Amino acid sequence: MTAASPAPVLEVSGLTRAFGGLVAVNAIDLAVQTGQIVGLLGPNGSGKTTALNLMSGVLRPDSGSIRFAGQAIEGLPAHRIARLGLARTFQLVRVLNGMSCAENVKAGLAFHRPPLSRGEIDESVDRLLRRVGLANRGGLPASGLTYIDCKRLELARALALKPRLLLLDEWLAGLNPSELLIGIELIRSLKDEGLSILLVEHVMDAIRSLCDRCVVMNSGRRIAEGRPDEVLADPAVIEAYLGVSTDA
């Protein structure tokens, strides 16, 4: 990073969490600069989602520090972290099925500190639904949405928190090729608006075209860090994904 780069919005150092004897996240260092998209990569079970859960407050770290917008947030309850402006989506998409689309977005708007007025909330619901491509769908029950629309709705709810940092946990997974292009454009447009994003992703096209930098995890440890083309060519990363070549 050059000296001119702005202060990181998220700075994780030495983050560690064990479940019994399994160290799921082991001394991870990671930083997201303001306005950047950082990819968190790694094979299945390498600890990416656990790392996100530690950052968003679902789990408490055993040790290590997490600084978000200049404030230490490790060990804070999830609702406090959310109010500070750290929003996320979930690997298994979570929409509130018993509610309408508008109410799903409203869930992200109704608990701001200080609270928004009723008019601001209604106006923001419409704007956010339009933003993710669900214009005029506010009155529909969320249970009737297709898979990609559920993902859009979940993103709208996360954006409703007015986040400074967005954590996307495999938000692009399970989309078909044309939906994938739409999804990538949507994430890029969020970056263009100045939002900082940390994304866990397996879709390589998305990683190459979106990420400014990548951190690769394997078995809880950080094994590589750098520009996407660099880390994806790194022998340690290839070995983590594909195993050791035997005919070399």
Add this chain to the structure above:
Amino acid sequence: MSPTQIAALAAGGAGLVVLALLPFYIDAYYLSLSISLLQFTVLATAWGLFSGPTRYVSLATTAFFGVGAYTVAVLGELLAWPLVLLIATAIGALMALIVGISTLRLSGLHFVIFTFGLAELVRQLVIWYEVNKTRVLGRYVFVDITQSDIYWQLLALAVAVFVIGWLIARSRLGFALRIIGEDETVAKHCGINVTLAKVTLFTISAVFITLVGAIMAPRWTYIEPSIAFNPTISFQVVIMALLGGAHRLWGPAVGSIPLTLLFEFLSTRFPATSTLIIGIVFLLIVYALPSGVVGLWERVSRRKPEPPVAPQVQA
């Protein structure tokens, strides 16, 4: 306000006046039946305030009800009646706060079992105290309260529970609880202090239940732990709320009226087997009407508006 709202308000007001005048026109049996109806309407609605949106099934109804009744049994002769009710409110609220803070992190089945155990725990504590300290197992409730007074107090409490329930449903707290009921993890990530929201509503609900117990105590003239902490009440309240539909404010009331009448009929006609029949009713409701009468009605009425659309499509 729209004309329909004014009409509904006027109808509600007129209905309330009729209900308030009822004790002057009915005999002792029907007054007693009306008291039972109001008692269970308030209990089931108060239960639904918390358990409806959060989907936490509480079997602690009788714990709070009994604490209310015992507050009156102990203090009824010593203090003015409003003060007794105020103290019952405070004790119920304090107990709900302690129980809420210590248990609402539990989920699903653990919470159900804990609340059931709580009622038994409180009952055993009262028995222990009475046997070892006061050396009496049973108390007389001598207060200057008539059956009509009980009826009017319950009616006022019913109005209060509906007004407060309506206000909560329109508030941020009510919205927060609906989100918690849908998905607690999402609720936390929307910035909702989940524990605070749950404990607040649990306490409001418990205060109403405690007050019903306090108001009902003079009806018995003699109470002992097995009467005040009768676990059947907890189950009856759950059945009523589920029959009506706990996801709407007025759902539990829809269930409490027919089931109070049914339980009344069963306990006089088949006193030996009434518990068995209540159990069968419970099973039937859970299997046949998972979202209650209100849920069924909403499904049917949602289907209705479609026919007018169909001819347009054909044309």
